[in-house]
Amino acid sequence: MTFHCRGAPGPPADSYGLLVAAATVSTERTARLVCALLQSKGIxxxxxxxxxxxxxxxxxxxxxxxxAFEILRSLPD
Known part of the structure; x- marks a missing residue:
């Protein structure tokens, strides 16, 4: 799974209403897998x-x- 996560801790500048981007991935399938991982950790x-x-x-x-940043940055490349 390959994805890009912001490098510096702190909420990103780009927001979507009440939500902020934690990661950008290339496919919907990968996005759903990342969401499932985060949700399994209570996020x-x-x-x-x-x-x-x-x-x-x-x-x-x-x-x-x-x-979310801590979880995603701990994943292997």
Whole structure:
């Protein structure tokens, strides 16, 4: 699974209403897998297509962004 997560801790500048992007992935399947992983750790998440060139965004509530970041950055490449 390959995805890109923001490098520096702290909520990202791009937000989607009440949600913020925790990761950007290339496929819907990968986005759903990342959401399932986060949800298995108690983090509410959803995914949406940013645009075809940018890929899929995994979205979380701002208060869940740091725990989501910690989980995602611990995954192997």
């Amino acid at each position: 509410r998440s959803t995914a949406g297509l940013a645009d075809p060139a940018a890929g899929w965004r995994v979205l979380v509530f701002p208060e869940d962004w740091i725990p």
